[in-house]
Amino acid sequence: MNRRTSLLIRTLVFLFILNSLSLFYYFTHHHSPQPSSSSSTSKSSPLKVNNYLTPLSHQTHFSKPWPILPSYLPWPQSATTAPLRSCEAYFGNGFTHRRDVLHARDGAGWFRCWHSETLRSSVCEGGRLRMVPERIAMASGGESLTAVIGRREEEELPAFQEGAFEVDGGGFVDRKFLVDREFLDRFVPRGEVTRHTMRDLIGKIRIVGGKDFECDEWIEEPTLLVTRFEYANLFHTVTDWYSAYVSSRVTGLPNLPHLIFVDGHCMAPLEETWKALFSSLRYAKNFSGSVCFRHAILSPLGYETALFKGLTEDIDCSGVPAKELWQKPDDHKTARLSEFGEMIRAAFGLPLNIRRDGKPLFGHNVLFVRREDYLAHPRHGGKVESRLSNEQEVFESLKSWVSGHKGCKINLVNGLFAHMSMKDQVRAIQDASVIIGAHGAGLTHIVSALPKTVILEIISSQFRRPHFAYIARWKGLEYHAINLAGSHADPGTVIKELTDIMKSLGC
Secondary structure (H helix, E strand, C coil), rough: HHHHHHHHHHHHHHHHHHHHHHHHHHHHHHHHHHHCCCCCCCCCCEEECCCEEEEEECCCCCECCCCCCCCCCCCCCCCCCCCCCCCHHHHCCCEEEEEEECCCCCCCCCEEEEECCCCCCEEEECCCEEEEECEECCCCCCHHHHHHHCCCCCCCEEECCCCCEEEEECCCCCCEEECCCHHHHHHCCCCCCCCCCCHHHHCEEEEEHHHHCCCEECCCCEEECCCCCCCHHHHHHHHHHHHHHHHHHHHCCCCCEEEEEECCCCCCCCHHHHHHCCEEEEEHHHHCCCCEECCCCCCCCCCHHHHCCCCCCCCCCCCCHHHHHCCCCCCCCHHHHHHHHHHHHHHHHCCCCCCCCCCCCCCCEEEECCCCCCCCCCCCCCCCCCCCCCHHHHHHHHHHHHHHHCCEEEEEEEEEEHHCHHHHHEEEEEEEEEEEEEEEHHHHHHHHHHCEEEEEEEEECCCCHHHHHHHHHHHHHEEEECCCCCCCCCHHHHHHHHHHHHHHHCC
16 A cells, blocks of 8 residues: 555656646747736727737636646657657657747747648647638638538638738738748648648738737637537547647647637537637637737647548557556557547546456446437438448347346446437446447547447448547557448347457456
């Protein structure tokens, strides 16, 4: 017991030191002028900075603190710590090539990008950056789904005019635009993305003189700017969450950032997790005038994460406990997805220090993730494509098998995720010893599964895709697959596979 207590104390001290270093790094690397207290709430009172006047309406908001994550490892800034195509370069901080585009002069704006050669994308950030919503052509966003049925996707994606975003150049403006085509091709390449909204946003940023840099509203806290594409699909949304999380870590933010959607999508159930993960959420077109950011971070598209690129690239990484990597670093091992899964659970206030040793007190939960009909987005008819034509039959057969099981107690959980809150979905994943499901976006939740969780995927012949086999490997989870000749599964085959898994769990 003394040894365990000593280890716990050392771990808490270590995490305290890491958080202190993170705060030190942030405040020593992000310089920006602070307004006087007298102008913090007045929209009409101007603030004098560098001999020019800027009318301000400063908005200060509460920022959530970072949770303490058991699998957290430091996010280094040194290029030597993330070799090309290493696991850290793919899943952690491979964004180590810093390119300063605009240096802060006498309190004016600044802009820089952190580039990853491995992912071929960049996390960019800037200070004294102004957004002019009226120069962004897209729907308002945030409406209820039923109010915008039939709206085209093109109306929801942003089209930026010149000057949709502008940066304060102070008293020295030597060019019209912040970057040129050569910079974009080098640091924000289009790649396979046909409509690269972040590239387009950066390419339209203008530099303006300090005397012309006026703002209707100021946001003082670090703010993430995110554009979502397949926003109603859990897999693609998880790639967006992961990109936003990595961007926050790469830029050394001391607290969870605020979030602005630079898109015009309507509300969706997945928004619940966005709000839990970050300090606040707003839509760009919901602002009534120009908005200036003391510190803005541009999150790469979800298509540029390892979670998505790994579908076509060979990412040779295996998930292991963070403690193992701390003691013995290995370029072919990672704990970053475990860290991210803990971040999602922490965002919902779920416990993190759960140890799964031996038989659970109340039995093993076997979660069957179901595919249900539901209205996903304005262009969706409400019918979900079947990946397992006899899903109900398989579920009923498992239910019958569980009721007659003579070994340890097994609880079969009916994972009707379309009718559950996101928090309840994540809790169901956390509580499961075994997760079963047909190939579908709902299985992406395994990023939040506990160590030693076993995954059983039922794959029809039309959907032989590696998404969840890869996520399980990168998480270090045991994975099994039943490959079907069509879309019909033999219930006996599923029961036999589950029986073998339960035996391996000592049941």
